[in-house]
Each structure stands twice: as structure tokens, then as C-alpha cells.
Amino acid sequence: xxxxxxxxxxxxxxxxxxxxxxxxxxxxxxxxxxxxxxxxxxxxxxxxxxxxxxxxxxxxxxxxxxxxxxxxxxxxxxxxxxxxxxxxxxxxxxxxxxxxxxxxxxxxxxxxxxxxxxxxxxxxxxxxxxxxxxxxxxxxxxxxxxxxxxxxxxxxxxxxxxxxxxxxxxxxxxxxxxxxxxxxxxxxxxxxxxxxxxxxxxxxxxxxxxxxxxxxxxxxxxxxxxxxxxxxxxxxxxxxxxxxxxxxxxxxxxxxxxxxxxxxxxxxxxxxxxxxxxxxxxxxxxxxxxxxxxxxxxxxxxxxxxxxxxxxxxxxxxxxxxxxxxxxxxxxxxxxxxxxxxxxxxxxxxxxxxxxxxxxxxxxxxxxxxxxxxxxxxxxxxxxxxxxxxxxxxxxxxxxxxxxxxxxxxxxxxxxxxxxxxxxxxxxxxxxxxxxxxxxxxxxxxxxxxxxxxxxxxxxxxxxxxx
Amino acid sequence: xxxxxxxxxxxxxxxxxxxxxxxxxxxxxxxxxxxxxxxxxxxxxxxxxxxxxxxxxxxxxxxxxxxxxxxxxxxxxxxxxxxxxxxxxxxxxxxxxxxxxxxxxxxxxxxxxxxxxxxxxxxxxxxxxxxxxxxxxxxxxxxxxxxxxxxxxxxxxxxxxxxxxxxxxxxxxxxxx
Numbered sequence: 291x292x293x294x295x296x297x298x299x300x301x302x303x304x305x306x307x308x309x310x311x312x313x314x315x316x317x318x319x320x321x322x323x324x325x326x327x328x329x330x331x332x333x334x335x336x337x338x339x340x341x342x343x344x345x346x347x348x349x350x351x352x353x354x355x356x357x358x359x360x361x362x363x364x365x366x367x368x369x370x371x372x373x374x375x376x377x378x379x380x381x382x383x384x385x386x387x388x389x390x391x392x393x394x395x396x397x398x399x400x401x402x403x404x405x406x407x408x409x410x411x412x413x414x415x416x417x418x419x420x421x422x423x424x425x426x427x428x429x430x431x432x433x434x435x436x437x438x439x440x441x442x443x444x445x446x447x448x449x450x451x452x453x454x455x456x457x458x459x460x461x462x463x464x465x466x467x468x469x470x471x472x473x474x475x476x477x478x479x480x481x482x483x484x485x486x487x488x489x490x491x492x493x494x495x496x497x498x499x500x501x502x503x504x505x506x507x508x509x510x511x512x513x514x515x516x517x518x519x520x521x522x523x524x525x526x527x528x529x530x531x532x533x534x535x536x537x538x539x540x541x542x543x544x545x546x547x548x549x550x551x552x553x554x555x556x557x558x559x560x561x562x563x564x565x566x567x568x569x570x571x572x573x574x575x576x577x578x579x580x581x582x583x584x585x586x587x588x589x590x591x592x593x594x595x596x597x598x599x600x601x602x603x604x605x606x607x608x609x610x611x612x613x614x615x616x617x618x619x620x621x622x623x624x625x626x627x628x629x630x631x632x633x634x635x636x637x638x639x640x641x642x643x644x645x646x647x648x649x650x651x652x653x654x655x656x657x658x659x660x661x662x663x664x665x666x667x668x669x670x671x672x673x674x675x676x677x678x679x680x681x682x683x684x685x686x687x688x689x690x691x692x693x694x695x696x697x698x699x700x701x702x703x704x705x706x707x708x709x710x711x712x713x714x715x716x717x718x719x720x721x722x723x724x725x726x727x728x729x730x731x732x733x734x735x736x737x738x739x740x741x742x743x744x745x746x747x748x749x750x751x752x753x754x755x756x757x
Numbered sequence: 758x759x760x761x762x763x764x765x766x767x768x769x770x771x772x773x774x775x776x777x778x779x780x781x782x783x784x785x786x787x788x789x790x791x792x793x794x795x796x797x798x799x800x801x802x803x804x805x806x807x808x809x810x811x812x813x814x815x816x817x818x819x820x821x822x823x824x825x826x827x828x829x830x831x832x833x834x835x836x837x838x839x840x841x842x843x844x845x846x847x848x849x850x851x852x853x854x855x856x857x858x859x860x861x862x863x864x865x866x867x868x869x870x871x872x873x874x875x876x877x878x879x880x881x882x883x884x885x886x887x888x889x890x891x892x893x894x895x896x897x898x899x900x901x902x903x904x905x906x907x908x909x910x911x912x913x914x915x916x917x918x919x920x921x922x923x924x925x926x927x928x929x930x931x932x933x934x
Contacts, residue, residue: 408906581818581880599855690791708829719820727883
């Protein structure tokens, strides 16, 4: 079907003018005539004017938008001793999403700054009140989209606490495995974007490439690169696939080697050092008062990592170091995230050794839906399946807050249950939201260019900030 | 800035009574909620309680949020605490004691306001703005009492239970109208 039955070689002009259809004539017919409202497709390319085609192919230079602006319309009188308000973002690559920072500058020095958020607010907490508990994880996974497993984990642990159930040991270890890989992928993306913000553009490509390696593993396990909906209340959605150990081992061997290369590439580089060292220093007391957590807090010298200090899952059983900085500047934050990737690899190696066998989700039939093939055989399974997907499971009244250590700090899910199958209130304590409060004190008195480095090392994810 | 060794535990540890045995804390009843210590209070005692907790070593403000109990009034509360429509929930963390405490403050529905905690922990600033934005609870004394997530000119407070989500009717082709 895919062969084009034309003896002549297809040229670019043919493609541009729509003379050929990808998939061949049979597919075109198939697509065209299948609806009762007739042909459902866009107008043919042959109707596009030649000028439009030239514009599309880039052979006509498009003029910048401001070229027709009348200069007499602009007020150019600005006294030198007056400060100026500048908006960074919300649509700028260095703001990592849709963060808008209003800065008041005098020359190059930042006098005041204020992060303006909410551009990505989609009311997920309101949505959560309408979803049943087993549907909730697909909602929360979209919050911090660079660390989806951590959202799901906080949510599931909170629901499980309200339900007062224990999940199988294997599910706990699978969750740890995925979370640590997620920490690596999240920090790789940070490494990529942070380096790009500071001008190390080649690292941008490497960081995304390494992250993609980890995402390929996620795709194999969960079916999706992001927004996995893999952790469910009661365990995980599916067991690890065959051959997961080989993939994880390959990653564990590749990542430390690559990290050594990036160490050579970045850490010793004088430009990067100048851009980061001594920039945006934060002291421990301010950091604690501002409620910041994660690498930002650890960079100030406070050794606080929930995996060690208030352990959840099975972090008690693995051996790892909490990376701590001394001066709380951008360089410390860089070094902490850099080395946390190595620590996560170390944890994953231990998880691979200790991964127990057994169930991957709880066998409580009131919580876990039956496997598909059981529905054909067992009436009871059919009833359970029907009840679970129409009514959901009821959760005893109460409230629970479970904090976990996400790549950005403390993520926690506060759920209030009124005894029905839907959360009465679901609140996510977003690490990025709290950490962003450190932005204004850090940027005060810094140079405008350093503000970019400061935003970058705070590492806010706007999906997490705005929810 | 300061490369000298910074103390790992910057807050002087104060002996805090173990939560399950302590009936009250700073005069407010404490209950155990699935293993977490929860202090209940009303608006009059809110600021006093929070200052006391800060003095106890709860130096890190984890978060401030709200709950609208409009459609779920019959919840378990300790004696002496009267249920109101709103609750302001404050989660606090003590790094030195590795302990957490949650404050649940009752806020009347007809006149929802509480004093701000900004003076105690500057890190409550954004959380209080979010709670105001979502529930309409006013934080008196807040340096920047404005919306944070919703647009400035937005009307209503989305996470209130009497705020409808709205829906788009599904239109079927053959259906009348």
C-alpha cells in the first residue's frame, strides 16, 4: 500500500504541490470516503498559492514584526537615574516553562523581583475532587511533569494511608526503582537546561539525550514516556517487563561513564564556574524560614533528605549519601544535583540486587481490579470489576499527608476523605511552588544575567507550581 | 557568601513533649490522625499557637492550605472546637526533632479571615496567597494579599464547594436541539 506507483521520481515540488499523498492512492480513498459527511480532510495542497509555498519553504525573508513601527510613537525619554521594570517571560526558554519574573532593574542590577505564576493553572485540585480514587493518579501525574512518578507516589501513599493497607514488598521496590530513575531523568533535564541557560549549548543536547535513554526504559515498563499513571493505590499497574534487569544494568553502566564526561566538560570549565560560583548565595536560616526543601536547602549545608530523615518505601534498606553543600550558591546547587545522579545510580544498583519476587499490587479485591482474563471466567471477578469502575472504592473518613523527597524537594499529598469514593479535598504540596519563594531574595542585588542562573538552579517546574 | 561551616541543625532543639501522650499543646487540643499530630484551634488562638510552635522548634513551614467543609460538616473534632465552614491547615516541620505537626484552624464561613503567619515564617507568603485565591480566606496583615494562580480580575474562589466546575453539554448529531 505504501508504494507510490509512479515511474517518475518524486521531487520536492511534487510534495509541496500535493501531487503525491503519503500512503498512496488506496489509503487516500480509504480515508476520504469513510464518513457519512463526505471527505474529511484539509483542502489539497494544490490550492495553496505559490507565494505561500515560497514563504513556507523559507525562500522569502520574513520581516520582523517591529519593522513597521513608527518611531515617533515610542516614548524614548528615560532619565538615567530611574529604574526600569522588565518582564522576563512568560514565554522565554530560560524561564523553564511559563514563569514570568517581573524585575526592577537599575542598569544591570536587579533591585526587586517578583515571580508571577499561574499561567499553567488548570485546576487539578478541583478536578481531583471529581475523580474517584483509582482515577486520581492519572490526574496528579501531570503536575510535576518532569517527575511524574513522585506525584503518583505521594498521592498513592496518601490514599494507602487513609485506607490503612500495606502494599506488597515487590511493589514498594518497583516504586523505588522507578522513582530513582525518575530522579536521574529529571536532573538530566535540569543539567541540560541549566547549561543552556548559561551558554553551554552542547550540554543541552547531551542532557536531553541521556534523559531520553531513561524515558525509553519508562516507556518499556509503563507504556508511556511521561505521565505514566503507573503507581496506583495498592501497588503498581503492571509488573516489570521481561529483560528489565538488562536495561537497568545498561543504564547503570552508561550513566556514570557519561557523568564523568560531563564532569570534564562542565565542572572544570572557567566560564561556567564564573557564572555559578558565588552567585545567589542562600543561608540556612533564610532557606528554612522560606520553607524551601530539596537540593536548594541541602546546598545551604542543612543535611535534610526525607529519604534518610523520615524514610518512606524501603529507603531504610539501601545505602546512599546525602549530598550537602556549604555556601548555598548556584555552584553548590549545580554540584548537588550533579552528584545526586550518581547517588541514584548507586541506589538503583542496590535495588536491582534486592528486588524481591511476589505480587506487584495488593490482592485486596476491593481495591485492585481483577486481571482481564479472570473476568471471562469468574462471575465474582466481573462483579468486582464492574463495581470498581462504576463506583470506585470507598475510603474511610479522615485526613492524611504523606511527604516524599522529589527531585525538587518535599512533595506531599494532603487528602481529606469524607468516606465516599472521591477525595473530599486533595492538595499537593508542590516543592517548586515553595522553592520559588526563594527567587526574590536571591535575585536581589544580583546582575540581570545572574537572575537567569538563579531561576535555573532553583529548578522550578511550572506544572508543579501552578497545578 | 559565607563558606564557613554552617550548623546542620540551625534551630536549638527544645524538648517537645511526645505527641501521643500530650493532650494539649499551647492550650490547644492535640489528636492523632493516622500517626500524625494534629493541633486543633479556632481563629482566636491561631497566631498564639503558631508562635508557640515556632518557639518549639518548628522552623520550616511546609505549607498552608484550606479546606471547605460546606458539604461535609460532621467531621471528627476534639472537644471544645466548634466546626466551622472553612479550615486553614498548616503543616510544620522541625528539622532538629525530625517531627511534624499539623494545625487545623476553624474559620467561620460568613467572615473568613485569619491572621497571617508571614511574620513568623516568610515562607508562608505564597501558600497564603494560594489559599486566599482558592478559598477566599483573607490573611490579615499579609504583605501582598492578591491572587496568585487565577487571573487578577477573576470572580469567585474555585475550590469552594459551592463553586461549580461547569460543563459543556455533549451534542449528538441526531438528537433534537
